[in-house]
Amino acid sequence: MVNAIKGLFISCDVPMAQFIASLNASLPPSQKFIIHMLDNTHMFVQAHAGEMIRNKISEFRDLNSYEKPA
């Protein structure tokens, strides 16, 4: 009997995948969101984690920005 799991399919590049994996590792077991790590550019995560992943990625991106003081 085929098993179906509902979730979010993520495809990205290798660095981003590693970032998401490290994000997952930093959370306590009850909040881990990766269901399956498919290969080094794809993964299957819980549906509600999408927004949180996006926020963390923008935070990460903003770490590299320097805003000239006005």
Added chain:
Amino acid sequence: MPQVKIVPKNFMDMVAALPASKLDSLYTNTFFCEAVLRSLPPVSKMYVLRMLYIDAAVSAKLMQEWVLPDSFSKHKAAIDRLLQLRVFTESIDSGTLSREPMPSSVTVRLPTLEELDAYALQQWECFLLQLINSSLVERPTNFSPSMMKVFQRGLITTRDNEAPKLTENGFRFLLMETHTQLWYIMREYISTSEGRGMDTAELISFLLELSFHVTGEAYNMNTLTEVQQIAIKDLATLGLVKLQQGRKESWFIPTKLATNLSVSLSDSSSRKEGFVVVETNFRLYAYSTSKLHCEILRLFCRIEYQLPNLIVGAITKESLYTAFDNGITSEQIILFLQQHAHPRVAQKAPAVPENVTDQIRLWETDLNRVEMNLAHFYEDFPSMDIYEAACDYARELGGFLWEDSKKMRLIVRGEMHEEMKDFLRRQK
């Protein structure tokens, strides 16, 4: 032999599909002219040779009389081919204007063409500025607030407590070319004309008639009907015509914006002077005095200094991120910079340095590094056959995302879950 004939025919089709200006420049080459002549059908060849030494236009009616009635279709095909290849060009004897320009005996000073252009530009920019941000305008236009609301619909969202904010469409509108903007405003104006008591058809025909007038010539206002009189005042606010008061009568003078109305229906020939220089160090220099230009540049770059005739800015990651947040795409920004490139840099190829354009595109893709799709994960297939059938079915539905045939796992888009369930149930 027939094989050889096919190749030139297709080549001529390709040639016929070239834009008019390219085709005209090709005709300066004698070999090309001969080749075209050879490729024409016999009737066309005959027409060309007949017309070779005639300078004036020959009416189509006259040419029709050369033909016997039953070969009319051949005649039509020949003429069409010649028109396609621009060997013949139609000169339409347009309907003569019903109003005459002002006689030179009346002593009122007509504005020169440059003054007219400056006036049109100033009016149009004032209007655009008011459209996006009423606080910036020194002299508000005489459009009623309800008219402005109509124009702003779709471009600006106004919430009660906050200042009006440009929507995504609004940004795109600002970065468009002038005549595209003009046509958008005209469309809005025409579509609401019924509500203001103006007949739409009359308004449209008046606008198109106006575009055939001569720029710079004054026409008497008393030749206008009531509807047209109302319209002309609005058009003056937009900068399409300039109103002038004589001693006894009033005149209107169409500007380039008006005469370009019909021209810009087909192609974009009007090219304003560019004013933007982009350097390889991401700095931007805009030689312009217009507030509108400053506002547009503020959309995607950080303005550093504003001098009397120069705006200095820098294209930064942060400024571009705000632009992307507002819905502007990197292509629009790059197109804007290329189209408004200062004449000094416009001659260089590329007008905007590649490292700047590449970096703008890179920053845009940096925002979309991760792609997420709601999906279902299927595993524990009873047999390889069912697994492969499911994979194929998913591909047919267009919902296939990923598979692992060794472990027999499949991922399909969430929308197709119901169909997949039915399919798998059917396989039992």
